[in-house]
Amino acid sequence: MLARISLGIAAMMAGVIIVAAYVNDRESEGSLIPVATGEKAPAGLARFYDQKLDWTPCERSLCTWIRVPLDYDKPAGSSIRLRVKLRPASSGKAEGKVFINPGGPGGSGVGFVDTFSSLTSKDLLEKRDIVGFDPRGVGQSDPVRCETDETFDKLIALDPDPDTLKLVDKLGNGFRKLGKACVKNSGALASHVTTEEAARDLDVLRALMGEKKLDYYGASYGTQLGATYADLFPKHAGAMILDGAVDPSRNKERQGFDQAKSFQRELKAYIAACLEDGDCPLGEDQKAANDNILELLGALEEKPIKTRFDRELTKGAAIYGIAYAMYDPDSWNVLTTGLVRAGFGDGSILLTLSDQYYGRRQDGTYRDNSAQAFFAIRCLDFPKAPGDGDIARSLPDYHEVSAVFGGVMAWSAAECQDWPATSEHPQRTVHAEGAGPIVVIGSTRDPATPYAWSKALAKDLASGILVTRKGDGHTGYGVGNPCIDGVVNRYLLFHEQPTGAVTCDDTE
Numbered sequence: 267m268l269a270r271i272s273l274g275i276a277a278m279m280a281g282v283i284i285v286a287a288y289v290n291d292r293e294s295e296g297s298l299i300p301v302a303t304g305e306k307a308p309a310g311l312a313r314f315y316d317q318k319l320d321w322t323p324c325e326r327s328l329c330t331w332i333r334v335p336l337d338y339d340k341p342a343g344s345s346i347r348l349r350v351k352l353r354p355a356s357s358g359k360a361e362g363k364v365f366i367n368p369g370g371p372g373g374s375g376v377g378f379v380d381t382f383s384s385l386t387s388k389d390l391l392e393k394r395d396i397v398g399f400d401p402r403g404v405g406q407s408d409p410v411r412c413e414t415d416e417t418f419d420k421l422i423a424l425d426p427d428p429d430t431l432k433l434v435d436k437l438g439n440g441f442r443k444l445g446k447a448c449v450k451n452s453g454a455l456a457s458h459v460t461t462e463e464a465a466r467d468l469d470v471l472r473a474l475m476g477e478k479k480l481d482y483y484g485a486s487y488g489t490q491l492g493a494t495y496a497d498l499f500p501k502h503a504g505a506m507i508l509d510g511a512v513d514p515s516r517n518k519e520r521q522g523f524d525q526a527k528s529f530q531r532e533l534k535a536y537i538a539a540c541l542e543d544g545d546c547p548l549g550e551d552q553k554a555a556n557d558n559i560l561e562l563l564g565a566l567e568e569k570p571i572k573t574r575f576d577r578e579l580t581k582g583a584a585i586y587g588i589a590y591a592m593y594d595p596d597s598w599n600v601l602t603t604g605l606v607r608a609g610f611g612d613g614s615i616l617l618t619l620s621d622q623y624y625g626r627r628q629d630g631t632y633r634d635n636s637a638q639a640f641f642a643i644r645c646l647d648f649p650k651a652p653g654d655g656d657i658a659r660s661l662p663d664y665h666e667v668s669a670v671f672g673g674v675m676a677w678s679a680a681e682c683q684d685w686p687a688t689s690e691h692p693q694r695t696v697h698a699e700g701a702g703p704i705v706v707i708g709s710t711r712d713p714a715t716p717y718a719w720s721k722a723l724a725k726d727l728a729s730g731i732l733v734t735r736k737g738d739g740h741t742g743y744g745v746g747n748p749c750i751d752g753v754v755n756r757y758l759l760f761h762e763q764p765t766g767a768v769t770c771d772d773t774e
Contacts, residue, residue: 299328300352300363300395300475307473310341315473327353327379332474334402334467336458339690346455348467349406351376352475353383353396363395363477364758365468369486369510371461371643372636374398374405382483385744387755394481394758399471401491403452403459404639410459412448412638415631422624422637426582427673434654438683441641445685448642456687459639460646462694465495472502479504479702481758485741486510486715489706490647493723496698503701505757510741511706513719514693515726518648518679523664526675528716530668532592533559535711535738539595540602547606559588560669562608571613575628579613579620585674587619592713593740645682647693652679699728703763707742707750709735731764737772747772 299321307315319330329351336344354360368378375398382398383391400407413421421440428434448456468491472480481504484492489508496503516524537555540546549555563581570578591601597619604615625633652660657676664672698704704727708720717734724730735742735750742750749770756762 303473303476303478305473305478311335311338311470314341314345314470317474319474321352324351325380327351329376332399332471334470336454338463338466344454346402346408348399348402348408348471349376350397350399350471351379353379353391355391355393355395357392360395361393362481363397363475364390365397365399365472365475365480365482367398367401367482367484367488367491369484369488370404370636370640371401371487371490371647372404372639373487374400374634374636376400376406382744387751387759390755390759395475397471397475399468401459401464401643402467403455403642404636405634408455409452409635410448410455410639410642411451411635412444412642417447418444418632418638419626419630422626423580424582425580426585426677428677429673434658434677437677438654438680441681442684444638444641445645445682445687448638449686452642456642457646457689459643460689460691460693461491461494461643462498462691464491465498468495469499469502477504478502481505483507483509483743483754483758485743487512489715489723490514490693493696493698493704493727494694496701496704496727497694497696500698500700503698503704505702505761505763506704507707507743507754507757508704508720508723509707509743509754510712510715511708511720511723512715513722513726514696515722516719517650518682519652519660522675522678523660523667524716524718525714526664526668526672528711529589529592529671529675529713532711532713532738533588533668533670536592536595536598536601539598547602556669558609559605562605563670566608566613571608571611573612573614573617575614575617577617579608579617582674583620584608584613584616585671586623587616589671589713590619590623595738641681642687645685646687646689646691649682649685649688649692651682651685653683654680695726696723697726697728701727701729703729703731705731705733705753705757705763707733707735707754709737709739709742711738712740714740732767733764734767734769735772736769742770749774 321328321330331347333345335341336346366382367375379396379398403410424437424440425433428437480502482492490512492506492508537552540548549558566581566584570580573579591597608616624637661676664676706720706724708717710717724732733753743754747770
C-alpha cells in the first residue's frame with residue numbers, strides 16, 4: 267500500500283491561497299487553468315472534446331466535472347459525469363501534466379492525488395500538474411450502485427474457500443445476487459464500466475487538460491488501464507509508467523493461479539524476515555511456521571474465534587487479513603502480533619487487517635464503492651468464468667502451489683459466473699504499436715501482481731521496457747528504492763527513458 271504523509275497547517279493554508287489565486291487568475295496570460303487542445307474530435311464526440319469546464323478549489327487543489335458518453339457506440343445518447351482533481355505545479359507554471367491511477371479496479375484517482383504527491387519527487391511536484399480522476403462507476407464519478415453495505419457484508423463473510431457443495435452454492439448465489447443488484451440499481455451503467463471505456467474517457471480528459479500526449483503513472487490495475495489507453499491511442503501516449511503490471515492476456519483462472527504462487531512466495535519472505543529477527547513466535551523454521559499458520563486456519567474453519575468487535579474471526583477473514591499484510595512489509599510486525607493473538611483466542615488484529623482489505627469500517631459501512639466496483643468492472647473485462655466442476659478439479663494444483671491461499675484464488679475465478687451485465691468491449695489484447703517507450707516496473711516478490719505479469723506485459727507491448735525491482739511488496743515506486751524512483755522521475759520529468767532493461771535491488 268502507498269503511504270500518506272501529513273502536511274503542516276502552514277503548508278495547507280498556503281495551498282488554499284495559491285489555489286484561490288489560480289481560480290481568480292483564469293483569464294490572465296499565466297493562468298494554470300487548463301485550456302483544451304482544440305483538436306478535431308473523433309466522429310460523434312465533439313460535444314465531449316469541446317466541453318467547457320468549471321473549476322473550483324478543493325483540498326489544496328482544483329476540481330471539476332467532465333462529461334463522457336455512457337456508450338461510445340452511441341455517443342449521441344446519454345452521458346455520465348466523471349470527477350477530476352488537479353494539483354497545480356508548485357512553481358506556479360506547469361511544464362506539463364502527469365495523469366495518475368492507483369489501481370483496483372475501483373480505486374479513486376481523485377483520492378490518489380494526495381497520496382501520489384506524498385511519494386513523488388519535489389522536482390516533479392514543482393514542474394508538473396498532477397491529474398487524478400475517478401474512472402466511470404467509481405467513487406465521486408457516477409458510481410455503480412449494487413448492494414447495501416449490510417448485504418455486501420454478508421457476501422464477504424461467506425467462506426471464500428468452500429469445501430462442501432452447500433458452501434459452494436452459497437458462494438455462487440452470493441455473487442449472482444451481487445450482479446443482479448448492480449443491474450437493478452445502476453441500470454445501463456452496469457454494462458458500461460469496462461477498462462476500454464475508461465481508457466476512452468482518459469483520452470477525453472487528456473484533450474480537455476490541453477495535453478497532446480498523455481504522460482501517465484498507473485499502479486496495479488492502473489497498468490491495465492494505461493496499457494489499454496496506449497493500445498487505443500498510441501499517437502497520444504507520452505511518457506508512460508506501468509508499475510506492478512497486470513497482464514491482460516491471462517484469463518481469470520491463470521491470474522488466480524499465478525497469484526496463489528506469488529502470495530505464497532511473499533508469505534515465505536515474511537516468515538524468513540521473522541526468523542532473521544530471532545525468537546520468531548511463528549515457529550523455529552519455515553516449515554514449522556507455515557504449518558502453524560495452516561493449523562490456525564484449520565482451527566478457525568472448525569470454530570471462529572472472538573474479537574473485540576461484534577463479529578468473530580473466520581478462516582476466510584484470516585486469509586484476507588494475512589493477504590493484506592503481504593502488500594507492504596511495514597505491516598509484517600502487525601501481522602505477527604495478530605497471528606500470535608489469534609493463537610490465544612483473540613482475532614481482533616487479523617479481522618482489522620481483513621477489513622482494511624475491503625475498505626470496511628468497524629461500524630459496518632465501507633469507505634467507498636471500490637469493493638463492489640471491483641467486481642462490476644472485472645466481470646465485464648473478463649466475462650468467461652469456469653464452472654464449479656472445473657474449479658473443483660483444479661483445486662489440487664492450486665493447493666500444491668499454496669496451501670494457504672490456493673483454495674481462495676481458485677474459487678475467485680467463479681465470481682463472474684452468470685454475471686447479468688454484459689459488454690461488447692471486454693478487455694482487449696494490448697500491443698500499443700506506434701506508441702513511444704512504455705516503462706513496465708515489476709517487483710520480484712510482488713504478491714498481488716506477480717513479477718511474471720510485468721515481464722509478459724513488457725514483452726507484449728511493442729515498445730515495452732522492463733524495469734525489475736528486487737524486493738517485497740506491491741508496486742515499486744515511492745517505497746524507498748532510489749533506483750526505481752530515479753527511473754520514474756527522469757521519465758516523467760525529462761522524458762528520459764531507460765535505454766534497455768534495468769534491475770534495481772532494494773538492498774543496494
